[in-house]
Amino acid sequence: MGSQDVVKLLGVEVSPVSRRVEWALKLKGVDYEYIEEDIFNKSSLLLELNPVHKKVPVLVHGPKAMAESLVILEYIDETWRQNPLLPQDPYERAKARFWARFADEKLLRVAWSALCSLGEEKEKKLKLAVEAAEKIEEEIKGKKFFSGERIGYLDIAMGWMVRWLPVWEEVGSMQIVDPVNFPATKAWMKEFLNHPVIKDNLPPTEKLVLYLHRRSKMLSSNPRG
Amino acid sequence: MGSQDVVKLLGVEVSPVSRRVEWALKLKGVDYEYIEEDIFNKSSLLLELNPVHKKVPVLVHGPKAMAESLVILEYIDETWRQNPLLPQDPYERAKARFWARFADEKLLRVAWSALCSLGEEKEKKLKLAVEAAEKIEEEIKGKKFFSGERIGYLDIAMGWMVRWLPVWEEVGSMQIVDPVNFPATKAWMKEFLNHPVIKDNLPPTEKLVLYLHRRSKMLSSNPRG
Structure with a gap:
């Protein structure tokens, strides 16, 4: 797997919206590195990757970073087609x-x-x-x-x-x-x-x-x- | 066009979210019947088709009715593939x-x-x-x-x-x-x-x-x- 394909997730263990992304990645069988953020002391990485909302979850896929859990779920479903999350119709x-x-x-x-x-x-x-x-x-x-x-x-x-x-x-x-x-x-x-x-x-x-x-x-x- | 394919839009002329759906249908070249709702006196048709939010816009496509303008835009883009609204990537x-x-x-x-x-x-x-x-x-x-x-x-x-x-x-x-x-x-x-x-x-x-x-x-x- 080249660096173009590396998947990372910035999340917070107690965040329900972070968990959505973890569940989706696991249901798809996608390997990823999980990075736990401190919600009380946000990392410079989080602020750089999600400058708009400064919130988890952030999914990083190679050079691409994206935020908003429901948006990320659609990305995951469109990128890794196995075990579809959304219906086809x-x-x-x-x-x-x-x-x-x-x-x-x-x-x-x-x-x-x-x-x-x-x-x-x-x-x-x-x-x-x-x-x-x-x-x-x-x-x-x-x-x-x-x-x-x-x-x-x-x-x-x-x-x-x-x-x-x-x-x-x-x-x-x-x-x-x-x-x-x-x-x-x-x-x-x-x-x-x-x-x-x-x-x-x-x-x-x-x-x-x-x-x-x-x-x-x-x-x-x-x-x- | 059979009744299965008839497209109707319940909207309000002054609603910005109704207009989204009209623009999308017109950009796709989809024929539709437009039904103007009175925002101050909602019709029984609107309440029946969108019982959850009781709001316009509602798109009716044959027997299917749906609400929420951004959700409707995705439906339109997935149903009529010409002139794509969302990018492919x-x-x-x-x-x-x-x-x-x-x-x-x-x-x-x-x-x-x-x-x-x-x-x-x-x-x-x-x-x-x-x-x-x-x-x-x-x-x-x-x-x-x-x-x-x-x-x-x-x-x-x-x-x-x-x-x-x-x-x-x-x-x-x-x-x-x-x-x-x-x-x-x-x-x-x-x-x-x-x-x-x-x-x-x-x-x-x-x-x-x-x-x-x-x-x-x-x-x-x-x-x-």
């Missing part, structure tokens, strides 16, 4: 992309925002998050994975729900996806968590809790983060 | 998708939000919008279109800047893209505006101004819109 692809955006904007961001809020604001955010989760529950009903029989793009995009969401719910003393109202989502979470590539590539719950405590201290001493 | 595709997301999140939303804010909040938003516009200025330098010699996906995604942004700047008594600091962006705006498909498919400035006044009255009587 344009309409099925559109639906997968639609729901990935929906889950990021209406559930991931809103659940995180509920975790960081208090009082009435938190209740408002929780209500919105539950409404979004209800739409996702309808979408997963009757399917093993969002992508059908095999893990794909949309499962990867939703993957944060199996480890991060329960920790956020616990730390934030809140519940979004309860087993009574979300049986299909819970069943999918179990399937996803049991997949060999996923179960061996998740941060331990304790690390996520520690990270949240460290981050909440930083946010309270400097609210702009 | 996976890395160039990743860059186009990255910048389209960036422009939506960091410029379109923030400029709109500045228009709807006052005082210190407005100043803060304006500063962020100018910073985002500076990054876009670097990206367009030395190119005719974002996609090179021909209009493509990223130009369409940025297209709102040629008509909506100047109106927002005027109505909001603010300036984001001034000619002195943004010569490359201004040159691109001129090229884009002169393209035959674009110049004949823009809402008149007066209609945008009228719409903003109507909307601001509605927002002030009911802040949740």
Whole structure:
């Protein structure tokens, strides 16, 4: 393998969006070097490779560097064609992309925002998050994975729900996806968590809790983060 | 053409994201029926076809309906292969998708939000919008279109800047893209505006101004819109 083909991933162990890229690379069987970033003290390499957002994940493929996890997933799928992540049919692809955006904007961001809020604001955010989760529950009903029989793009995009969401719910003393109202989502979470590539590539719950405590201290001493 | 192939677009004349889909269909030479929605009184057809967001644009292709303008652009590009909108190279595709997301999140939303804010909040938003516009200025330098010699996906995604942004700047008594600091962006705006498909498919400035006044009255009587 020439230097043109070397694959590196700049990530953070506790980041749900970094993990998406790792899962995709592993599902594709692509060898890569993993470089752990310190989210509290960003490296000059990260700032150089992602000057726009200064965030992980960054995928480096030879001389090319790119950011934004969902954009990187598309790149991976177009570059290494084995084990396709997106469906082949344009309409099925559109639906997968639609729901990935929906889950990021209406559930991931809103659940995180509920975790960081208090009082009435938190209740408002929780209500919105539950409404979004209800739409996702309808979408997963009757399917093993969002992508059908095999893990794909949309499962990867939703993957944060199996480890991060329960920790956020616990730390934030809140519940979004309860087993009574979300049986299909819970069943999918179990399937996803049991997949060999996923179960061996998740941060331990304790690390996520520690990270949240460290981050909440930083946010309270400097609210702009 | 069988009913399986009939293409319909539910849009709103003054919506920048509806226009993206119209531009893409016209650049591809796809015949479609256009259905104007009333943003202040949504039709039952819109609510049925886009129950998740209840927003335009919605593209209907035979029995399939889909929402989210950038998702629809990908569908159009994958379904009608003539005059490609996205580049062919996976890395160039990743860059186009990255910048389209960036422009939506960091410029379109923030400029709109500045228009709807006052005082210190407005100043803060304006500063962020100018910073985002500076990054876009670097990206367009030395190119005719974002996609090179021909209009493509990223130009369409940025297209709102040629008509909506100047109106927002005027109505909001603010300036984001001034000619002195943004010569490359201004040159691109001129090229884009002169393209035959674009110049004949823009809402008149007066209609945008009228719409903003109507909307601001509605927002002030009911802040949740």
